[in-house]
Amino acid sequence: MKRIVIIGASSGIGRRIATDFARYGWRVGAAARNTEALTELKALYPDNIEYAGIDVTAPDVEKKLYDLIETIGGMDIILYCAGCGWYNPELDSEDDERTIAVNVGGMTKVCIAAYKYFRDTANVDKGRIAVITSVAGTKGLGVSAAYSASKSYQQKYLQALDQLAHIQHVNVGITDIRPGFVDTGLLKRTPARDLPMVMSLDYAAPRIELAILRGRRVATIDSRWAVVNTLWRMIPGCLWPHLQFKV
Ligand SMILES: NC(=O)c1ccc[n+]([C@@H]2O[C@H](COP(=O)([O-])OP(=O)(O)OC[C@H]3O[C@@H](n4cnc5c(N)ncnc54)[C@H](OP(=O)(O)O)[C@@H]3O)[C@@H](O)[C@H]2O)c1
Structure with missing residues (x-):
């Protein structure tokens, strides 16, 4: 039986993908801070889902992650879905600090622990580290400065980790998933627009799952967002600040 660990599985994209993988017959290790939501998730597929309360900004992330991996009997794939932030035109600094702690600090800690697991411990043909980044990571967005910068960091970090794995002959694949807007709590917490x-x-979820299972390096979800993304990346730097992206 294959095993996947999902960090940020208590709601939104992570919860949906955890449910799907359990339904496909995988062992799922689900993690997030909200253990009540994780208890409800486990109740859907009690034989396939185990969970752990993990705060990715806390110092004990690595230990708790390794404990969860042990509980489900190993790990083939880890999916980092934990994330926060988005709309902050007022530049609220607490909001930005949280965004950086989870999207940058938390992701880095989890990726390091997972990479070392696949390098030193795992008994799998090929491990995979997947992260839900965002199309927002490909340009600096005025109304979500810290969020878009944190997603850009994630994308560069994954690219670097992929290269490191090749340099060190570590059998781990890297997948950077870049969705456009998905209807989850993350969007609902911002003013109605x-x-x-x-x-x-x-x-969105089946498209994300397929990209992970096919071992895609970078996958923009979906093709319409891939077109938008390609076009806006072609906009010259001198014009970008003048564009009125208010979303
Ligand atoms: N929705 C979109 O339009 C969209 C688009 C592109 C990319 N994304 C990215 O997709 C990912 C998932 O977001 P979502 O849309 O599914 O939003 P969501 O429903 O708000 O889910 C966020 C998840 O992150 C977890 N999380 C937050 N802080 C955490 C912490 N300190 N430690 C552990 N887990 C933490 C939350 O669990 P707890 O609160 O229980 O800890 C929750 O499970 C995020 O990285 C987001 O940036 C979303």
């Missing part, structure tokens, strides 16, 4: 091309979880 008409966001373009919002995807439902029913639509």
Whole structure:
């Protein structure tokens, strides 16, 4: 039986993917801070899901992650779905600090622990580290400065880790998933606005899962967002500050 650990599995994308993998017959190690939500998640597939209360900003992340891996009998894939932040035009510094702690600090700690696990301990053909980054990581977005910068960090970190794995002949694949807007609590916590091309979880989750299982290096979800992303990356730096992206 294959095993996946999902960090940030208590809601949104992570919860949905945890449920799907359990339904596909995988052993799932689900982690987040909200253990009540994780208890409810386990109740859906009690034989396949185990969980652990993990705060990725706490110093004991590595130990708790290794304990969870042991509980599910090893790990083939780890998916980092924990994330926060998004809309902060007022530049609230507490909000930005939380965003950096979870998206930058937490992801780095989890990736290091997972990389070392696959390098030193795992007994698998090929391990995989996947992270839900965002299309927002490809440009600096004025209304979400810390969020877009944190996602850019994640993308560069994954690219570097991929290269390191090749240099060190470590058998681990890296997957950087870049969704556009997905209808989850992350968007609902921002003021009501008409966001373009919002995807439902029913639509986005299978596409994310396929990208991970196919071992894609970078996957933009979906093709419409890939086009938008390609176009906006072509906009010259001198014009970018003048664009009125208010979403
Ligand atoms: N929704 C979108 O439009 C969209 C688009 C592109 C990328 N993304 C990315 O997708 C990822 C998942 O977001 P979502 O949309 O599914 O939002 P969500 O429903 O708010 O889920 C966020 C998850 O992160 C966990 N988390 C937050 N802080 C944590 C911490 N300190 N320690 C451990 N877990 C923590 C939350 O669990 P607890 O609160 O229980 O800890 C929750 O499970 C994020 O990285 C987000 O940036 C989302």
